[in-house]
Amino acid sequence: MTGYKYEKADKVYHVKKKRLNIKKWIVFLVIPSIILIIFGLMCIYNSLQSENKAGLSYNEKGNIDYKVYLKENNYYDKKYLGKNMQYIASLINTINVDFNYEMHSTKDVSYNYKYKIIGTLKITDKTDNNKILYTKDEVLLNETTKKIKDNNFIIKEDIDIDYDKYNNYANAFRRDYSLTANAYLELKMVIDVDGDYDKTTDKINSNNNLKMVIPLSEQTVDIEMTASDIDNNKSLAY
Numbered sequence: 001m002t003g004y005k006y007e008k009a010d011k012v013y014h015v016k017k018k019r020l021n022i023k024k025w026i027v028f029l030v031i032p033s034i035i036l037i038i039f040g041l042m043c044i045y046n047s048l049q050s051e052n053k054a055g056l057s058y059n060e061k062g063n064i065d066y067k068v069y070l071k072e073n074n075y076y077d078k079k080y081l082g083k084n085m086q087y088i089a090s091l092i093n094t095i096n097v098d099f100n101y102e103m104h105s106t107k108d109v110s111y112n113y114k115y116k117i118i119g120t121l122k123i124t125d126k127t128d129n130n131k132i133l134y135t136k137d138e139v140l141l142n143e144t145t146k147k148i149k150d151n152n153f154i155i156k157e158d159i160d161i162d163y164d165k166y167n168n169y170a171n172a173f174r175r176d177y178s179l180t181a182n183a184y185l186e187l188k189m190v191i192d193v194d195g196d197y198d199k200t201t202d203k204i205n206s207n208n209n210l211k212m213v214i215p216l217s218e219q220t221v222d223i224e225m226t227a228s229d230i231d232n233n234k235s236l237a238y
Helices: 022-054 163-176
Strands: 002-008 011-017 056-070 086-088 092-124 132-162 182-196 203-216 220-222 230-236
Touching (some): 056 203, 092 163, 132 182, 163 182, 203 230
Antiparallel strands (some): 002 011, 056 092, 092 132, 182 203
């Protein structure tokens, strides 16, 4: 602490000049700085921990769309009808079926995936579809295998179904054996996905089917998509 003096009239005044104490410097500046640094480091650590807990997330979606193309006729002025309608079986030429599947992940993954499309003709008991009288498989799209390292991939395939081919076959079977049975064509895309991510030993293993059913041997056809749409969200911890 230092001071100086001055005189006024007959009195002498002493004025003291204060100097900030070192301990007060520490209290007011150094300690808050240390607290801020520690807080910042804790925030960074918690952020990294949160990312590790979240791990790798992935989402897969799938759906089927279709168009029913018509034979030449005097009534419809359109070449095809859209989905979720009633269709006159004798007017159906072909059915174009569009399979769509997508995989999206939050990180780049080494994907190995394969898919194929199978058509299965089934003839069943009139009152119980679980009682199968006849079944026949046909590969409509040969198995395709692909490898990719990315955070997403998309599968898009479409096929044309010759409706009369399957309908005539089912009608002949029922006629030859005098059956009042149900008949339908089940379309199925089989999708198998294996994914490896370098930060975990866990793998992405996904096995899905996209399905739809086309009724046969009916005067009118209601093509209902028992097509199980795919919408899955999953994650891998690391």
